[in-house]
Amino acid sequence: MNAAVQNLPTTGKAPAPMEVLIKGRIEASRRHDGTRYTRILTPAPDAYSRPQVLEVRSKQSLGQSGDEISVTARLGGFTRKAFRATDKETGEVTMVTPVDLTLDAVE
Structure with a gap:
């Protein structure tokens, strides 16, 4: 249970607060009200787990379907209506307040 924490390789520059680097393949994209929504499939960490699927909002297209991309995104979020x-x-x-996370491309 007390596994050693692995240090991630450093690039010499500290990441900005609330920003993440996303690497993966574009599955699909759509446009709504002037904003591009790109669905990205990330590689699975190992042969026995599922890949993650993320959606990144941007002003410009991030690429075509099937393209392998790396994009820096700003993490955000908002609360939805509480329910019992x-x-x-x-x-x-108890009262539960759902939180939705958002990813906006740093352009």
Whole structure:
């Protein structure tokens, strides 16, 4: 349980707060109200796990379907409407506030 933490390779420059580097293949993209939404499939970490699927918003096209890309994105998010949830084991009722994350390409 106390596994050693691996150090990630450094590039000499510290990442900006709230920014992430995304590498993957473009699955699809769509345009809505002047914003481009690009769905990216990331490589699976190993042969037994699933790849992650992300959507990045941008002003410009990030590429064509099937292109391998690297893009820096700013992480954001917002809360949605709260709802009541009941614990099936205890019967306790709690309020749950869902949070949606967003990724906006740094352009």
